[in-house]
Amino acid sequence: MQRILITGGAGFIGSNLALAIQDRFPSASLVLLDDFRSGHFSNLEGYQGDLCAERLGKVDFKGLLGDQRMDVVFHLASITDTTEHDQFLQLNHNVEDFRHLLKWACEDQTPVVYASSAATYGQTDDIMTESKVPSPQNVYAFSKVQMDNLASQYARQFPAWKLVGLKFFNVYGPREAHKGAASSMIYQLYRQMRNGQRPRIFHDGEQRRDFIHVEDVVEACLGAAALASSGVYNIGSGVASSFHQVIEALNKAMGLQYVPEYIPNPYAFYQAFTQAEIIQARNAFQYQPRMTLQDGVKQYVDWLDSAS
Ligand SMILES: NC(=O)c1ccc[n+]([C@@H]2O[C@H](COP(=O)([O-])OP(=O)(O)OC[C@H]3O[C@@H](n4cnc5c(N)ncnc54)[C@H](O)[C@@H]3O)[C@@H](O)[C@H]2O)c1
Known part of the structure; x- marks a missing residue:
């Protein structure tokens, strides 16, 4: 190349x-x-x-x-x-x-x-x-x-x-901050947790994504x-990982012990499961x-x- x-x-x-x-x-x-x-x-x-x-x-x-x-x-x-x-x-x-x-x-x-x-x-x-x-x-x-x-x-x-x-x-990974609300949930949860907030996820947290x-x-x-x-x-x-598993990985990597705050999912259509x-x-x-x-x-x- x-x-x-x-x-x-x-x-x-x-x-x-x-x-x-x-x-x-x-x-x-x-x-x-x-x-x-x-x-x-x-x-x-x-x-x-x-x-x-x-x-x-x-x-x-x-x-x-x-x-x-x-x-x-x-x-x-x-x-x-x-x-x-x-x-x-x-x-x-x-x-x-x-x-x-x-x-x-x-x-x-x-x-x-x-x-x-x-x-x-x-x-x-x-x-x-x-x-x-x-x-x-x-x-x-x-x-x-x-x-x-x-x-x-x-x-x-x-x-x-x-x-x-x-x-x-x-x-997910480096150089995605410019995407704002379209950035990965991993980045968005990291930001909330570093700002001292509980990570907010859609109810019930058992959605699984790849x-x-x-x-x-x-x-x-x-x-x-x-x-x-x-x-x-x-x-x-x-591998399909639940939102709870994402928070667990973030807590471990960041040395924190946050429990999630659940919010209602506002989207009529939502991919609650993806696995490649x-x-x-x-x-x-x-x-x-x-x-x-x-x-x-x-x-x-x-x-x-x-x-x-
Ligand atoms: N990030 C993900 O999770 C994900 C998942 C599935 C598919 N994709 C696809 O991967 C590709 C890259 O996504 P990303 O996450 O890096 O998003 P991104 O928004 O960071 O990158 C897209 C880039 O394309 C530029 N762009 C948009 N329309 C353009 C146009 N018409 N002409 C020239 N430049 C244009 C934007 O300015 C931006 O820099 C996209 O096609 C996206 O649909 C991404």
Whole structure:
């Protein structure tokens, strides 16, 4: 990998990926693209490559990149606030901007690794396999389903071209503070507890989610870039942890003993259970999440404490 474009490069996952690539492939030429809708420049402290501040759908790729071919594009740009219910906005930005990227990448068959989401699966009590029929419960999730549909249409039309979708589960870790209310519950609970408040969770705390540390997500992106063919893969830890277990891990890492405060869940549609089946990614590119919830939370708490 020598020439790499990352859309959403000032965002949470994008900045972690950019800094990891810069560290591991020092001779790589990196271009980040971000419209700073939610991303923040402070995520890119120490970044030495190029950055284009522009909305993806408006980018003139030839003007930006010239005739040189990219080795891979990591497409992470998206409206990531799942409570943004403006249908046109979500679909126009998330799907049409992706279409714009794919039209350009198609010309040279530039490999694209793009972010889909576990939100596409909707509400279920079962472990989520990639073959599950999508059941989007909000327009954000619907936009991700449409991105998957678009990518699979292109992949069928151009079988030699590599388009890889990654369905991220609940990602947490350094450089997500800019997301505010859309940041991970692990970050939000940490903030409450460091401010001397009891951690507030939705009643009854036995909801279970698949939490995945951003370092494992970065590894998944790099692994997927090395794939030889198209596909869609779940990227989670493979473990569903309850909100109570999250608080237990935070208490342990922070040396506290808070009991939760329960609040009513205001959302009509809520994923009270997510768990990724990760066999497909393991078989395809040896995806193996390394961080347990306890280790990931400990590492993250140490990072947050040292950053404040
Ligand atoms: N963090 C998670 O738990 C999670 C879970 C599932 C899927 N995802 C997906 O992963 C990707 C990255 O998410 P994140 O958590 O880093 O969120 P983020 O909001 O931190 O990053 C998204 C970045 O994209 C930029 N952006 C948005 N729309 C753009 C556009 N049209 N043109 C250019 N830049 C644009 C934003 O400014 C931001 O920097 C997204 O596609 C998101 O839907 C994330």
